[in-house]
Amino acid sequence: xxxxxxxxxxxxxxxxxxxxxxxxxxxxxxxxxxxxxxxxxxxxxxxxxxxxxxxxxxxxxxxxxxxxxxxxxxxxxxxxxxxxxxxxxxxxxxxxxxxxxxxxxxxxxxxxxxxxxxxxxxxxxxxxxxxxxxxxxxxxxxxxxxxxxxxxxxxxxxxxxxxxxxxxxxxxxxxxxxxxxxxxxxxxxxxxxxxxxxxxxxxxxxxxxxxxxxxxxxxxxxxxxxxxxxxxxxxxxxxxxxxxxxxxxxxxxxxxxxxxxxxxxxxxxxxxxxxxxxxxxxxxxxxxxxxxxxxxxxxxxxxxxxxxxxxxxxxxxxxxxxxxxxxxxxxxxxxxx
Amino acid sequence: xxxxxxxxxxxxxxxxxxxxxxxxxxxxxxxxxxxxxxxxxxxxxxxxxxxxxxxxxxxxxxxxxxxxxxxxxxxxxxxxxxxxxxxxxxxxxxxxxxxxxxxxxxxxxxxxxxxxxxxxxxxxxxxxxxxxxxxxxxxxxxxxxxxxxxxxxxxxxxxxxxxxxxxxxxxxxxxxxxxxxxxxxxxxxxxxxxxxxxxxxxxxxxxxxxxxxxxxxxxxxxxxxxxxxxxxxxxxxxxxxxxxxxxxxxxxxxxxxxxxxxxxxxxxxxxxxxx
Numbered sequence: 015x016x017x018x019x020x021x022x023x024x025x026x027x028x029x030x031x032x033x034x035x036x037x038x039x040x041x042x043x044x045x046x047x048x049x050x051x052x053x054x055x056x057x058x059x060x061x062x063x064x065x066x067x068x069x070x071x072x073x074x075x076x077x078x079x080x081x082x083x084x085x086x087x088x089x090x091x092x093x094x095x096x097x098x099x100x101x102x103x104x105x106x107x108x109x110x111x112x113x114x115x116x117x118x119x120x121x122x123x124x125x126x127x128x129x130x131x132x133x134x135x136x137x138x139x140x141x142x143x144x145x146x147x148x149x150x151x152x153x154x155x156x157x158x159x160x161x162x163x164x165x166x167x168x169x170x171x172x173x174x175x176x177x178x179x180x181x182x183x184x185x186x187x188x189x190x191x192x193x194x195x196x197x198x199x200x201x202x203x204x205x206x207x208x209x210x211x212x213x214x215x216x217x218x219x220x221x222x223x224x225x226x227x228x229x230x231x232x233x234x235x236x237x238x239x240x241x242x243x244x245x246x247x248x249x250x251x252x253x254x255x256x257x258x259x260x261x262x263x264x265x266x267x268x269x270x271x272x273x274x275x276x277x278x279x280x281x282x283x284x285x286x287x288x289x290x291x292x293x294x295x296x297x298x299x300x301x302x303x304x305x306x307x308x309x310x311x312x313x314x315x316x317x318x319x320x321x322x323x324x325x326x327x328x329x330x331x332x333x334x335x336x337x338x339x340x341x342x343x344x345x346x347x348x349x350x351x
Numbered sequence: 352x353x354x355x356x357x358x359x360x361x362x363x364x365x366x367x368x369x370x371x372x373x374x375x376x377x378x379x380x381x382x383x384x385x386x387x388x389x390x391x392x393x394x395x396x397x398x399x400x401x402x403x404x405x406x407x408x409x410x411x412x413x414x415x416x417x418x419x420x421x422x423x424x425x426x427x428x429x430x431x432x433x434x435x436x437x438x439x440x441x442x443x444x445x446x447x448x449x450x451x452x453x454x455x456x457x458x459x460x461x462x463x464x465x466x467x468x469x470x471x472x473x474x475x476x477x478x479x480x481x482x483x484x485x486x487x488x489x490x491x492x493x494x495x496x497x498x499x500x501x502x503x504x505x506x507x508x509x510x511x512x513x514x515x516x517x518x519x520x521x522x523x524x525x526x527x528x529x530x531x532x533x534x535x536x537x538x539x540x541x542x543x544x545x546x547x548x549x550x551x552x553x554x555x556x557x558x559x560x561x562x563x564x565x566x567x568x569x570x571x572x573x574x575x576x577x578x579x580x581x582x583x584x585x586x587x588x589x590x591x592x593x594x595x596x597x598x599x600x601x602x603x604x605x606x607x608x609x610x611x612x613x614x615x616x617x618x619x620x621x622x623x624x625x626x
Contacts, residue, residue, distance in 0.1 A: 064489070085489060088520070096512035099475040103482025106460070106468060107413070107490070111482075126472050127509070131479055135460050135469040 019226045027209045031247045040207035046144035048180035049201050050075035052187035057083045060191060062108060066101050068094045068115045074144050076114050094119040098127035105137040110191060117143040117159025121166055132196050133171045140190050141198045147287030149237060150203035151325035160315050164292030166198045167265050174264040176200040178239035180208045182262060185216035193218060204325035206237045221268035227257035230343050231275035234285035235261045235294055242285050245339035256343055267297045276306045281346035283311050285339050290314025309349035311342040356401040359568045366396040370597045370624050372431035372444055378617035380447040386607040388428040390532040390592040391499055393566050398497055399432040402575045407437040410464045416494050417483050419468045421476020422501035423457040430454050438465035474507030477527055481517050484525035495579050499528045503535030505546045517585040518557030525585040526578040532594035534605045553587040565590025597624050
């Protein structure tokens, strides 16, 4: 008989993982669209929610919010700095602005506004950033926000959420709206499998174990949660039982979950589609090095820019796919004791 | 609220008091930006003692008019006006820039009662004011938003992003005042990167533009009152000012952008101002 190691996965996803057929057969959606869908529901429920766009509303589909709630939608044109500081001004009056653009622009072009006018006064602005990591495969380097998580982590008062799939993206958006303060939400341009459903126990700052295991732990966020699950399934075939944690909230990091994984499994691999300086790998390493320095390895974009290409091919070329995670897990397990 | 709007003569007297506060405060702190505080003093005085609908006892009043000093380094003028208007005790002015003070080196809305928006990094305040004005329209509130920007600050690209957006959003509840004192940190604005013709630029961007002497209190009051009631467009008041206005050795001298007077210099300044 088979033991179900998985938590919160949709049943068909467990079967597809077992059949090693996830990307070929699972229902998929870019999480930017999941964000836009979540906003349609949120707009209905909360009249204080407004959406600010910077000429990429058709790409992210927040134009549907604009169609439904024209009074509560503001397109600033290609002017992200103005949009971010205006969002700050709106938040001072009690509105909940969702400033929507691509990660490179949200976290870099408008960073001065994001730091000084949003995070310093801790204003209730939600920054909705699509095209995080190298998920905008075909668009190439200028549109691949591979540094946003690291940059945002360095800003005081920041809360950073990078949900793994369409359902948890919606839950993250709704949770962010309930939270009083700035939240950076990170979405994918490219489609990712719908692995969870809306029953997922989403709470800001609480990492979720989505696969049990005792030999090592993979701590992942956003689109690499799926790759980590595939890796864990492959490793199980070799007799290695690996825990997978969906660390959707990068900041505040769930330190308890990290330390529990360290003491219970003795080896950790982090997996993020983000430059491997200053992001999830760094955050976990900081906790381990000060508390329980067990074998650890980081999966992330090395010190390089990527290029244009299909999403999954880019993951593979730049060391972010399941096989790279598997090799890292084997390495940390070999280094145990 | 709790104080009737001042006459032009009363405002002129209050502006002297505020200029003296600025000198005292920066001298005590031994750091700060006197030049741009003094150039903005008449406009800020008119706003706080005549134009704005405010309640110092209730700084978070949702229906209040808003003020943003986008050129945040000139905050001594803002702190002086808030103290004189009763937002907090005047004794705080002596704590400017000290550890634990409610008066930070640049405005902090979380520390100082009456500060409607944190400022300091240039080129943010006009956008933030625009956001407040958009909120006012959306929530059908009749408050007005006033933003002072600097001329050096207007070299920031984001000023022009906001300048393009405000008329497009038809924000007649937003008034910007350009403190056109012609000097910035390094040298003269006109030598480094001129913003002239300022009136033509903002008019071309779709603003209702008024061109005034920013130290003539009657003109300042008339312009602000017109701006508050003008419909259909945001108003830009180009206030032609003198950096360091009121202190002979500071007037039009670039070095007083960010230098504090020593006690002797402060004494001379106070004597000149009170004359």
